[in-house]
Amino acid sequence: MGRTGEAKPTINDVARLSGVSKKTVSRVINRSPLLNDATREKVEAVIAQLGYVPNPQARALALRRNFVLGMIYDNPNAQMVLNFQEGVLDAIRDSEYALVIHPVDRHSPTLFDNIRRFIEQQRLSGVMILPPLSENDAFAALFDELGCNYVRMGSAELADPAHLVQSNDREGVREAVECLIAEGHRRIGLVEGPEGFRSAYERHQGWREALEAQGLPCDASLIARGSYTFETGKEAGAALLDRDDPPTAIFASNDVMAAGVVHVARERGLDVPRDLSVIGFDDTAIAATIWPPLTTVRWPIRTMARSAARKLIHPEAANREQSRFPTEFVPRASTSRPAQG
Amino acid sequence: MGRTGEAKPTINDVARLSGVSKKTVSRVINRSPLLNDATREKVEAVIAQLGYVPNPQARALALRRNFVLGMIYDNPNAQMVLNFQEGVLDAIRDSEYALVIHPVDRHSPTLFDNIRRFIEQQRLSGVMILPPLSENDAFAALFDELGCNYVRMGSAELADPAHLVQSNDREGVREAVECLIAEGHRRIGLVEGPEGFRSAYERHQGWREALEAQGLPCDASLIARGSYTFETGKEAGAALLDRDDPPTAIFASNDVMAAGVVHVARERGLDVPRDLSVIGFDDTAIAATIWPPLTTVRWPIRTMARSAARKLIHPEAANREQSRFPTEFVPRASTSRPAQG
DNA sequence: GGCAATATTGACACCGGTTACCATAGCGTG
DNA sequence: CACGCTATGGTAACCGGTGTCAATATTGCC
Numbered sequence: 188m189g190r191t192g193e194a195k196p197t198i199n200d201v202a203r204l205s206g207v208s209k210k211t212v213s214r215v216i217n218r219s220p221l222l223n224d225a226t227r228e229k230v231e232a233v234i235a236q237l238g239y240v241p242n243p244q245a246r247a248l249a250l251r252r253n254f255v256l257g258m259i260y261d262n263p264n265a266q267m268v269l270n271f272q273e274g275v276l277d278a279i280r281d282s283e284y285a286l287v288i289h290p291v292d293r294h295s296p297t298l299f300d301n302i303r304r305f306i307e308q309q310r311l312s313g314v315m316i317l318p319p320l321s322e323n324d325a326f327a328a329l330f331d332e333l334g335c336n337y338v339r340m341g342s343a344e345l346a347d348p349a350h351l352v353q354s355n356d357r358e359g360v361r362e363a364v365e366c367l368i369a370e371g372h373r374r375i376g377l378v379e380g381p382e383g384f385r386s387a388y389e390r391h392q393g394w395r396e397a398l399e400a401q402g403l404p405c406d407a408s409l410i411a412r413g414s415y416t417f418e419t420g421k422e423a424g425a426a427l428l429d430r431d432d433p434p435t436a437i438f439a440s441n442d443v444m445a446a447g448v449v450h451v452a453r454e455r456g457l458d459v460p461r462d463l464s465v466i467g468f469d470d471t472a473i474a475a476t477i478w479p480p481l482t483t484v485r486w487p488i489r490t491m492a493r494s495a496a497r498k499l500i501h502p503e504a505a506n507r508e509q510s511r512f513p514t515e516f517v518p519r520a521s522t523s524r525p526a527q528g
Numbered sequence: 529m530g531r532t533g534e535a536k537p538t539i540n541d542v543a544r545l546s547g548v549s550k551k552t553v554s555r556v557i558n559r560s561p562l563l564n565d566a567t568r569e570k571v572e573a574v575i576a577q578l579g580y581v582p583n584p585q586a587r588a589l590a591l592r593r594n595f596v597l598g599m600i601y602d603n604p605n606a607q608m609v610l611n612f613q614e615g616v617l618d619a620i621r622d623s624e625y626a627l628v629i630h631p632v633d634r635h636s637p638t639l640f641d642n643i644r645r646f647i648e649q650q651r652l653s654g655v656m657i658l659p660p661l662s663e664n665d666a667f668a669a670l671f672d673e674l675g676c677n678y679v680r681m682g683s684a685e686l687a688d689p690a691h692l693v694q695s696n697d698r699e700g701v702r703e704a705v706e707c708l709i710a711e712g713h714r715r716i717g718l719v720e721g722p723e724g725f726r727s728a729y730e731r732h733q734g735w736r737e738a739l740e741a742q743g744l745p746c747d748a749s750l751i752a753r754g755s756y757t758f759e760t761g762k763e764a765g766a767a768l769l770d771r772d773d774p775p776t777a778i779f780a781s782n783d784v785m786a787a788g789v790v791h792v793a794r795e796r797g798l799d800v801p802r803d804l805s806v807i808g809f810d811d812t813a814i815a816a817t818i819w820p821p822l823t824t825v826r827w828p829i830r831t832m833a834r835s836a837a838r839k840l841i842h843p844e845a846a847n848r849e850q851s852r853f854p855t856e857f858v859p860r861a862s863t864s865r866p867a868q869g
Numbered sequence: 870g871g872c873a874a875t876a877t878t879g880a881c882a883c884c885g886g887t888t889a890c891c892a893t894a895g896c897g898t899g
Numbered sequence: 900c901a902c903g904c905t906a907t908g909g910t911a912a913c914c915g916g917t918g919t920c921a922a923t924a925t926t927g928c929c
Contacts (some may be wrong), residue, residue, distance in 0.1 A: 195651075195675075197915055197916085198915060198916060199915075199916095205880085207878075208878070208879045208880075209879090209915085209916080209917090210877060210878075210879060210880085210918090211877090211879075212916095212919085213916070213917065213918095214878090214916085216916090217917090221876070221877065221878095222876095222877075222878090223876080223877060223878085226877080239647040240649060240653065240898095241915080241916070242914085242915055242916065243649060243650065243651065243916095244586075244587075244588040244589045244594060244651065244914090244915080244916090245589050245884090245914070245915035245916040245917085246640045246915080246916055246917080246919090247883065247884095247916090248583070248585045248586050248589055248884050248886085248914090248915080248916070249883080249884055249915080249917040249918080250794075250884085250916085251917095252882065252918065253585060255628070265607045265609075265610040265813060266606045266607075266612060268606075269606040269610060271607060272631065273630060273631065276629075276630075276631060277713055283629045283649060285630075285649075286628060286629055287596070287616075287626045287627060287628045287629075288613060288627055288628075288629055289626075290613065290614065290617060306870085308581060308584060308624060309580040309584065310536075310583065310584060310585065315630075327874095334536075357699075360618040381667070401824070404691055417813075417817050418581070418814070437638050443817070446817050449819070451817050469832070472606065472814075473813075473814065473817060475758070476758050476787050476791075477817070477818055478790070478791055478794050478815060478818070478819065520921045521772045528679075538884090538885055538886085539885060539886060540885075540886095548908075549884085549907090549909050549910080549914090550886080550887090550909090551887085551888090551906065551909065551910085552907090552908060554887065554888095554910080555907095557886095558887095562906070562907070563906095563907075563908090564906085564907065564909095567907080567908085575902095582885080582886070583884085583885050583886065584885090584886095585884090585885080585886090586884070586885035586886035586887085587885080587886055588886080589884090589885080589886070589887090589914050589915065589916085590885080590886045590887035590888080590913080590914055591886085591887070591914085592887095592914070644903090748921090757916070802885070
């Protein structure tokens with residue numbers, strides 16, 4: 188076993204002690220099939236005795252590839268980012284890959300330089316880009332230019348399916364809003380996500396499709412915009428509730444904003460769900476944590492992350508694997524039939 | 529600028545094009561002082577022209593050190609983990625360092641092997657260990673054995689101050705509980721954290737010290753244990769509220785459990801804070817998000833993370849830098865005077 | 870037993886940087 | 900003008916792995 192403080196054993200030490208060449212040791216490490224069992228066992232014994240572990244930097248240099256995946260994001264939602272990280276780690280567990288993370292500020296003027304430097308310096312074998320960054324086609328161009336493999340997480344049809352893992356937000360929202368309609372709601376508000384977000388657009392469309400399918404109006408006064416934060420959820424919720432004719436139900440484009448809507452309803456003495464039904468999106472931890480527990484739409488972040496990581500690790504298999512994942516409606520206690528009237 | 533798909537330029541290309549030796553290019557990269565300005569400028573021009581970026585793997589191999597920091601954790605609290613990641617990234621921004629993350633399951637029987645493999649394989653320049661993992665002295669021994677630099681994030685006095693960044697949880701809790709007492713509360717419950725957690729112990733002691741200083745009883749029936757999750761917070765809260773003589777205020781050892789307490793109080797028709805005051809710990813996003821906004825104690829995770837990363841990057845400076853950080857009381861709306869009676 | 874075919878193994882260059890040490894140029898001196 | 904010094908730059912070896920290809924050992928077969 189490795190002794191404290193001493194230099195780590197190298198492939199040369201193993202070769203010398205087992206009386207074979209470096210190359211043979213290398214073959215043992217890489218499980219080359221053209222190798223005598225006796226030799227293999229002899230070398231493996233020495234490896235175990237020395238506690239030898241191959242140096243990943245040397246390997247990366249010789250192979251001209253680095254067993255490191257990168258994750259680039261700028262996301263207000265901690266739980267989502269963490270779920271994603273977990274999913275990636277599921278995929279690389281027990282492999283030689285590692286995950287380096289690179290959060291950025293998407294409003295920074297140096298964003299592109301920042302990402303370029305990150306990619307050039309680290310020479311990753313691939314990167315995953317989370318929304319909303321992933322919605323920007325300019326990044327795809329940058330990664331192509333840098334010769335860096337990448338996968339974008341998206342919520343909609345984007346250009347290049349080989350570099351994409353997506354969920355079907357639109358259908359998920361439509362299903363959720365249809366449930367509200369089925370329960371008798373007729374005025375259903377929308378707290379939509381920020382301008383320029385693909386996910387915001389898709390969820391908006393899901394809401395619209397559900398209403399239009401039932402011949403219900405989708406007028407603009409039923410829509411308020413937030414920016415995926417709790418505070419803006421409160422503001423948007425307040426704007427909708429200020430109408431003369433407030434909605435009896437509100438769909439918010441993410442859980443955090445939905446929590447803001449619940450919050451502001453409460454401040455105004457409204458009971459959720461009796462006076463107002465609320466539905467969120469994401470099914471992050473907050474959904475089950477607030478009172479009342481939030482009805483929401485879950486998208487399988489962790490599963491998608493696993494898939495994204497696998498695409499980077501096994502590029503050949505990339506195009507075979509499913510890359511569109513269904514969402515799931517999660518009914519909880521923040522929705523009910525509307526109060527009559 | 530780097531052209532798409534082509535092999536990246538190496539130090540040899542730069543040397544050839546600028547008509548000097550590799551070594552001279554290396555000197556330029558490393559800003560060696562014994563170098564003619566004319567030569568330097570010539571080489572720098574070629575570097576810019578080629579878009580040359582040194583290969584970090586080759587560097588790591590030659591220098592026998594890897595510019596990568598690791599972060600090991602098993603934490604139920606997403607916001608805390610993310611804040612920590614942000615802090616580390618503050619510290620390594622604009623440097624050549626990268627951060628790799630390694631979440632683990634602390635109940636896994638293979639935990640030690642898992643961490644050992646991670647360290648041996650990645651050859652990091654240092655790792656940061658988050659609570660509750662950081663409270664286990666066996667890890668420190670493991671890292672010492674592996675010759676891996678490390679910093680433990682702790683909430684209490686631990687063995688080795690050079691490898692430790694801590695916050696003063698006990699004082700923070702004492703201050704918070706003293707505020708409750710000052711408002712007139714006399715029966716103050718404690719939802720403590722899981723057995724074996726140093727942070728749980730320290731926060732428990734803070735509660736106890738505050739009560740004892742005022743001569744108030746701290747009997748065991750005022751204590752219920754959770755495991756830092758929302759569900760167990762609900763259960764512990766329910767246990768305390770089931771007393772014949774329920775507390776008028778409850779301190780929960782983290783925000784998530786505090787949210788659970790608020791939740792269960794609500795289920796029983798109690799109004800927070802009128803019928804029950806609740807204080808949490810951490811000041812993660814959930815604190816401001818639930819209703820009513822939670823009074824809590826903030827520990828400066830991000831600042832501490834920055835400090836931890838700096839300790840790993842500049843080991844010489846490690847012992848000079850402050851390594852005990854104060855907490856801060858954050859009053860919000862979940863506390864008030866007790867209802868009389 | 871001799872030979873070709875095949876299974877194993879080794880020698881050596883190379884990946885892209887670094888360090889140790891040497892060579893040369895420019896310059897002041899005796 | 901030979902000499903020694905400093906400033907600068909080059910050469911070669913090395914970090915710890917990998918690929919190529921040739922060398923050797925073993926085996927099957929006549």
